[in-house]
Amino acid sequence: MPKGKPSVSKEVKEQIIKRIKEEGIPVAQAAQEHGLQPRTIYGWISRKVTSQPSILEVSRLRRENQALKELIGQITLEMSMAKKKADNG
Incomplete structure (x- = not known):
């Protein structure tokens, strides 16, 4: 395996993709959290x-x-506050 290239298990890949899909976290954030390049996750x-x-x-x-x-x-x-103000004023 090339040096400096992290090995990511299938389970971790699926977990990362699931967080992006279900929690709406940005790809850049997921990549940073896992020490990956965003292009890896996009792939x-x-x-x-x-x-x-x-x-x-x-x-x-x-x-x-x-x-x-x-x-x-x-x-x-804001509408509720305006209505209360109008009712009191």
Whole structure:
């Protein structure tokens, strides 16, 4: 095995890909946590791609969904505060 190239078991690869897909962690973060290059993980993902939505797309959509939920919460709170102010004023 070439020196400096980490050996990663199939189980660890699947765990990393699962975290990216289900938890929405960025590939760069997963790579850094495991001492890997992001391109290595992108390679694993591209080999794992089937007719399902891309793991990266699912991850991106999860992050976007969370951001939108937070925005809705903020707007709801602001509207509630404005209504209370109008009712009291």
